[in-house]
Amino acid sequence: MAARSRSWGDLVRVAALGVALGVALGFVACTGTPSDSPDGAPATASATPTSTLTYAPGLTADLYLPRAGRRVALVVMVPGGGWMTADPTGFAGLAAALAAGGAAAAPVHIRAAEDGVTYPAPVDDVLCAVSAIVHEVQARRLVPDPVVVLGHSSGAHLAALAVLAVDDFAPTCRHPVVRPDALIGLSGPYDISRVPDLASALLGTTPDEDPAGWSSANPVERAGLRPEVPVLLLHGERDDQVPVGFTIQLDGALESAGHPTTVELVPEATHDTIYTGDVSAELVLAWLDSVI
Template sequence: MAPTSVWSALAVAVLLTATLTSCSGSDPATSAGSSPAASSSVTVEYSPGLTEDIYLPADSKRVPLVVLIPGGGWMTADPAGLASLAAGLAEAGVAAAPAHIRASDDGVTYPAPVEDVLCAVAAATEHLRSAGYAPRPVVVLGHSSGAHLAALAVLAVDDYAPTCDSPEVRPDALVGLSGPYDISQVPDVAAALLGSSPDEDPGAWASANPVARAGLRPEVPVLLLHGDADELVPVDLTTQFAEALDAAGHRTTVEVVPGADHETIYSAEVAADRITRWLRSSGPWTSASRSATP
């Protein structure tokens, strides 16, 4: 485990600068300016001023749905960099929806960003159903601070009461990419999410810590990816979260990807095939499809 003081200094100096400009706002697969190709896509507004782009596969109506949540140090949340991954998932037969959510720069603090995640999930699910798709399973994927928010939205879904225009949905599975899950190890950065220090509001900090909530919904399968070349978020934060999930009974798959860093971990080349293989082999896609109704 990285000492809290060392990791906090790293987070303040690096995570809140580099991730805000390169984490999910630019796409490592499309940095030359090319647009990702997908079978089709549509933009859906799920809350005033908040949208998500839904990438649709061409050859199936019974599909998994993956809602993608960007990072940004809990200060911003621009999903533009996740477009290539979403397109890659759609080409593999998965409906994928990179979503805008609010962050501290928008004047909100916890739990609003988690509630935005849940409303984005609800809207994407409703849109697919209205278009004749059967979205099962429903998966929430997050990168960096977005992985932390995704974990809360999936594991602690019953703790939140979002005001969504669409019927609420309980996500079926979680995918985390290079997440700082244990916010007690990144207090200087996570203060942007909580709007307080751990000493000022220990209850909120415990509630917003996915490691402390790992015992919830043990039936939910989890995939965690982290690059071994990540110099922004230590791999230990993923492996420690995985240990807590395993202890609670989750079917947890962890892959430390050789050569991937904090940015390339969410590229289509690195993540798309690993995610689709996990969906097919670990059970959430197959078991959900057997019980789904069109």
């Protein structure tokens, strides 16, 4: 497992800054569509997916495959959008960069509040997407290993639930559900009790109306599940939308539960650049090498 990029003392100091910023600004939902950055992938990476598959009615995934290799790390990518929207087009640069580095990557469309669904439907969509993509990769005579779920912002929250609490869900998918092997979270709001006004879009209730439901949908309260699962958490030091304290909080819960966890606080990265290829691809690829 890769060494931590910061000492715990450094993390605590940055977390304190993030919490202070959160108090001053509040958690600002990333409700816009992530834009494709021209710097989001190396010049050698093609931003054109190998194929696009429909894994459920109206829901698709773009699959980016490396040019060589039989055993490939597979990274299924879940977009953010404040639980209101979930458009993965901004992941194209990172997906292409990962494929250029030898991994398979698949940004996925999932349903969100604007589609009239609430929890657990978005997590069910993530798990059905994972199962369909694994089936597609295997049909191409490749071995997806490990199977990783990566999420950004509210998508990181959903990814954490899909990986840690996978056994709590029973989605109706076209292919058997696959238990993911690892989790990557990019700047996620992992404690929904701290953002109840925003997370109500996901739950369709308030914490007082359904405390058990909110607890089950809260990754910091599910961190004790599947302690064998490795986790990579990335957060931009200049993120002014989701305070870095969310990542520090989840890291502490995961570490206490025994998860092999790596934290990277990325200098100069913001909430809207942390998911681009030039910012995160090398960090993700190096971590994947450490867990394969």
